[in-house]
Amino acid sequence: MKKVFGTFFIILVIFSCQDETDPIHPVFDRDWVFSGYQSSWSPDPTFYPISDSLYTYRFNSNGDFSKIIGSYTLTGTFEIEDDQVNEREYLLLEYDEDSYQLHRNSNGFPLIHSCNAGIETLFFEDPETLFGSWSACDGPVLFFTRK
Numbered sequence: 449m450k451k452v453f454g455t456f457f458i459i460l461v462i463f464s465c466q467d468e469t470d471p472i473h474p475v476f477d478r479d480w481v482f483s484g485y486q487s488s489w490s491p492d493p494t495f496y497p498i499s500d501s502l503y504t505y506r507f508n509s510n511g512d513f514s515k516i517i518g519s520y521t522l523t524g525t526f527e528i529e530d531d532q533v534n535e536r537e538y539l540l541l542e543y544d545e546d547s548y549q550l551h552r553n554s555n556g557f558p559l560i561h562s563c564n565a566g567i568e569t570l571f572f573e574d575p576e577t578l579f580g581s582w583s584a585c586d587g588p589v590l591f592f593t594r595k
Contacts, residue, residue: 473509473528475539480505480578483593488583495591505570505578505592513541520559522547531571539578541568561587 482503486493507513507526515522524543531538548566551559562568563585570578570592580590
């Protein structure tokens with residue numbers, strides 16, 4: 449009888465510890481709003497907050513994203529990657545052809561904030577904050593907060 453109860457208890461513990469659903473990644477189904485920037489030229493950069501931004505990202509669980517800057521809307525696909533060196537995740541965004549052409553035809557107003565044409569990288573500073581890699585080509589460091 450002890451063996452039956454012991455076996456039943458072990459099976460109960462094993463099945464109760466399994467999670468039936470995958471947790472939703474913090475990037476999905478939320479707007480990420482431009483919240484501020486830092487100069488990439490200063491050795492001790494000051495953070496300049498933005499409180500009324502019209503610049504947002506939206507990431508969908510199917511791997512699509514949209515980026516809205518004022519009246520411009522860009523779209524594409526993204527992947528969540530692991531940065532083994534810095535032990536954090538980042539998002540690798542690839543813009544579709546229409547969005548890339550919109551960027552090229554925006555009369556010098558940069559819509560894709562990256563050193564690479566048609567690709568953008570955003571890093572997780574923490575689960576509530578993303579920052580861009582535009583500083584690698586002398587642009588400011590852009591910060592986005594999850595809403």
